[in-house]
Amino acid sequence: MNVINRRIMLQGLATLAATIPVRAVAKNPRIPARSINAARLQQALEGLSKFGRRAGGSFSDGVSRVAYSDADVASRAYAMELMRNAGLNPTIDAAGNLTGRRPGSDPSLKPIVMGSHIDSVPGGGNFDGDLGSMAAIEVIHTLKDQQIPTHHPIEVAIWSNEEGYTMGSAAAVGSVPAQFADPTSKAGIAAREGLQRIGGDPDRLESARRAPGSIRCYLELHIEQGGILDQAGIPIGVVDGIVCIDQYEVTIEGFANHAGTTPMPGRQDALIAAAKMVQTVNEIARAEPGRHVATVGKLEVTPNAANVIPGLVRHTVEIRDLSAEKVAKLGAAIAKRADQIAAQTKTKIVMKRYFHLEPALADPALQAKIESAAANLGLKTMHLPSGAGHDAQELAKIGPMAMIFVPSVNGVSHSPHELTRWGDCANGANVLLRTLLEIDRDSARDAT
């Protein structure tokens, strides 16, 4: 509440400054202390939270708004309405992305793009993607309200099906993922049919493609989805980049036998080998200094009966870090220990990488802009990697990219308990606004 009150006060003071047209200011103009409308942003998020909420539920029950579902379709109509209120004329591209452009004063400049997504995981929360999307619209609405001109065109993009392999943003940069051919999305709807449901056109996907170098930059505000900012009590995170991800499948073959009649020493228990693997992954990750993570998230036992010694276990190993070299090095260390565990437990262990995502580094100059914007607003920052994937990783393929993080209470995400305080939402949107204005001012100045 205090944070919001402070914003409203600052907004009042800013009114005078707003009368000076930005285009007219000198070489090193001071950007006035504009503020987004925090109450309107909250209202937009609360309104969005109704799409995919269980019948009779409340905001704190979160949403299941999986891409292509009825809830997704309805929420997109809602977002388009908000875009129109902000003065935009939203269009849907062949990949189902919703975009709206506010013209700039200099037609020769490339657009500054802001965005995120509004589809959710099943049983998700009200902030992942939603905050960045609603804040981008709110920033445009603020520019309209306060009649702030920009040199660059400013674009809002709400990317389709982010939770399904960043489908929409990948198509927008011409790297349509192989998964697009998958028979069904998380909503159980075929990708082609799903895309048609949201107004896309699977046969014209190429038309959604943006050329490398066609944007000034891409900015995305997002909740951290981890607990680093929350624990440190820091309101703004400056993202260094989106991590590299390696996923392995580990197959452990032992020998299934009667658990009552097979003496302990003669056993080839695949689950005992798997237990050692799970601990090894954890130990190797914890022994190495840094912000990498390594997880065994999925594990399946065959035949999986109380009275049968497990003959087969399959489990995943996922490793993430900004450095692809470190991810590979940790994977190799785990594979080496797997061979030792196989020998100890008389099992056969095969470890196979089935997924690899290159890291996407944030542009250092844009990171500096976020830092200075936050400093101007009196907000502390810290640098951190993004452990989760985002649409920004795709946009980084065609232009400079940066992300602003705000705290997730207790680091909870992909859960109905996901929570970012309204004050932190407003802080993030204000940093987004100010970063955008600083980029617009400086890159227009550099161009002149």
Place this chain on the structure above:
Amino acid sequence: MNVINRRIMLQGLATLAATIPVRAVAKNPRIPARSINAARLQQALEGLSKFGRRAGGSFSDGVSRVAYSDADVASRAYAMELMRNAGLNPTIDAAGNLTGRRPGSDPSLKPIVMGSHIDSVPGGGNFDGDLGSMAAIEVIHTLKDQQIPTHHPIEVAIWSNEEGYTMGSAAAVGSVPAQFADPTSKAGIAAREGLQRIGGDPDRLESARRAPGSIRCYLELHIEQGGILDQAGIPIGVVDGIVCIDQYEVTIEGFANHAGTTPMPGRQDALIAAAKMVQTVNEIARAEPGRHVATVGKLEVTPNAANVIPGLVRHTVEIRDLSAEKVAKLGAAIAKRADQIAAQTKTKIVMKRYFHLEPALADPALQAKIESAAANLGLKTMHLPSGAGHDAQELAKIGPMAMIFVPSVNGVSHSPHELTRWGDCANGANVLLRTLLEIDRDSARDAT
């Protein structure tokens, strides 16, 4: 092959002795070296293996002859035919048990009962239950062929649905298991309907009940289903008893979170706790001297996705030993370590016993009879517990019980690869025959 040849030779020598009626012999009569017909026993097992074999398969493909299935129904008709050939008049009791009685010379004596089962697990082998059933019929057939009278009536029982909680034998001793009310058996057929399919009567189950003390004893020949005899190269196992079984469900609650964004130190990973539990169960069992076993056979992870830290794991712990005290002590030691693991991993661990089976001890006098019978046949013996459950554990509730084990190659069981060599099958059946004759002689003598 050598063993079988030796039997055939002995059988020839025994023909003379067989002309002396057993009833007429003096106080300490020498039992002649009778032998069962090993070729006929093999033929009976090979014939039985056709019921539940996959189309186009061979003997080594094993069987799926789950209770109440069509294969079970057909195999029971086959067994009744063999019983008739052996001179018995088989009947089906209300619990679906097939029984046949050969009268003894002394109507005041209680029956000696031999038997086992012919239903199998899905994907089972050709020896578990089958050997004891076919051998019991073969012993009766041998008594008929060689015109050997007995004092006691001798009964063959093929118990129904052994693999489903020893259903038939439990009903026969009046302890119908709670599972009888279960909606479906392993064949996916309701227990009541299934029982009707095999000629039983669920409404008259009480009529199948035998009173405590109503049998002289119960003898069961069975494959070991473990590798102890096979590894030691000993042809005959004298079973000390059927083990006590405790089964626990362990529930581990951690906190599910994004595997990419949650730093290693803040995690409450239920699978890491489970991995420590799996290793603890193994370590505690191996540290304690003895023949007990402890197994984590079933383990399930929630939500079970590569990119989510496991929030919940449920797994079983099964402990078996002849001593119920030892089983309880091992369970308590594991539960104590569970508390420490919960504290270390910041998880909540609840360990709950959901199944308990009392041990069933074999009668020492009968064990001595098996030893002397084997010694008389020149076969080495060793004592061992039965780690698996058997119909004998039920029969022990109404009279003295003993079991004869023969080797399982590599200890494999409940698998198509289950194998007991024909020579070992014949050895077991011969020990069964001779044990029966020794009991008959001595208990008749004691009664006079």
